[in-house]
Amino acid sequence: MSEIMNSVNQRTQLVGQNRLELLLFRLNGRQKFGINVFKVREVLQCPKLTSIPRLNSFVRGVAHIRGQTISVIDMSLATGGKAIVNLDTAFVVIAEYNSSVQGFLVGAVERIINTNWEAIMPPPKGSGRASYLTAVTEFENELIEILDVEKILNEISPISTDVSESVSNMSVENKREKIIFIADDSAVARNQVKKALSTLGLEIEMAKNGLEALNRLKALAEETGDITDKVGILVSDIEMPEMDGYTLTAEIKNDPALKNLHVVLHTSLSGVFNQAMIQKVGADDFIAKFHPDELVTSVQKWFDNI
Structure with a gap:
């Protein structure tokens, strides 16, 4: 896992060149998901989570990481699945979206793959999790699902679209x-x-x-x-x-x-x-x-x- 963390730190300094690097992870089952490495700050084993009253049901708690208090979202719950049960073996992906930092609770983190945008396709119509997918790709004969994180975050904490x-x-x-x-x-x-x-x-x-x-x-x-x-x-x-x-x-x-x-x-x-x-x-x-x-x-x- 330390190799993955080091790789994330190095690759988040790169942008563009018409390629996409995905950090692959699993939730509760065998299906693999991907998140753009350029949005990942850090990957770590799930730290102690503190429950806070009135949190969204998809938020398992908050963690204190490097001087920040970060909400940790159970990505399985947020996409219609069952909660990730064993936090001792789970991981948290710290990512930045829309100028804010969140933690994504996942069951396992696997590897980083390098692909290109031409290989990233829109999600198939009619797939069970389609409403939470923004794209799919294939790697080593396996389907990789790329989640629409902006949709997930908007359901948990809607962004105001109001103009002053x-x-x-x-x-x-x-x-x-x-x-x-x-x-x-x-x-x-x-x-x-x-x-x-x-x-x-x-x-x-x-x-x-x-x-x-x-x-x-x-x-x-x-x-x-x-x-x-x-x-x-x-x-x-x-x-x-x-x-x-x-x-x-x-x-x-x-x-x-x-x-x-x-x-x-x-x-x-x-x-x-x-x-x-x-x-x-x-x-x-x-x-x-x-x-x-x-x-x-x-x-x-x-x-x-x-």
Whole structure:
């Protein structure tokens, strides 16, 4: 296990290069799950948990780790399974999402695998746990399920999508024919962004991954020859199956019909965000998830300048 921890510490310093490194874990059964290594701070054997009244039923308790008090979420309970019983052999994955740190209680931690985004696919329709999956992949003839952590966290502690009154009074004048395009593999995240940006009064179109977004943007561009005649801005997640946000941005900036599109990368990779990678692919802006006022203000200001 010390090798896994050391590997996590080293690899969380890397971002991009169109590859995905997954930390594999199990809950109660044999099924393997994955979490992006770049969101993992630490993996440790389950420490002593302290119960606190009125905690969400999925939160097994809080742990005091390196000067922080961290809620520990039972990932099996949170995805509709049975509670992880033997805490003495369980592990806690400390991860950062949306500028906050959480602990995920898992039954066992196995290894880190290196794959690429092209091998990450949307979850199959009709699978029992599909509502909690954001993607799947295959490794050594085994199906790896990638959980929609943003959905899980939102069910436990919903993120406010409300925009403050001063910001909600903003609107985009004389550009109402423009579309705001959103790309994100998490349905929860897509709807959060849509609700916030709806205050600008513009049409919004959404895609579930980078490849779907790219194909749709190309189709829109074919109508006039320049995507900016139709779309004012793209707000894209970075981690998406089939094509990640880095690759999507690079494809856009290398396409004459798309290159003028303003691209904002909007990601929960706040703790390990690599500014050099954003510059390399040519993204125009970066906003950490999820701050409704900041997102709406940034988009509104861009529309005012075009």
